[in-house]
Amino acid sequence: MVHLGGLSMKRRLTNFTDGVLHYGTIKTKRNELKEKIGFDLIEAGFLFFDYKQIRQEDEELFDSGKDQTSNLKVETFFVPGIDKNIQKVAINDDYYEIEYIDLSTDRQKMFWYLTKEGNLNEI
DSSP states (O other), rough: EEEETTTTEEOOOOOOOSEEEEEEEEEEEEEEEEOEEEEEEEEEEEEEEEOOOOOGGGGEEEEEEGGGGGGEEEEEOOSSSSOTOOOOOEEETEEEEEEEEEEEETEEEEEEEEEEEETEEEE
């Protein structure tokens, strides 16, 4: 409870409980014969997240040539230094391209706009 000039206000804590996203770079896995057997995520970090609804105005942030059903919008706490041009996101063995990252007005949270690229275990 926070007291401001005689007013009591409850501090709102945000718990990101929908899942964990791992971000980093994707490397192709190969067997002894140099055949592609899947992908590995070279993890740079992870964040807990909540799924968010994709609004009409969010749609223009996604590449219109891609399957729109594989798009995700998630919210996490702010972390500096994420390069959307290099890094990918993995959620539950699926990996996603980072289309856009939007900061909240208080710069405490990030909204990630993700497009599914594939599965880490696919050949």
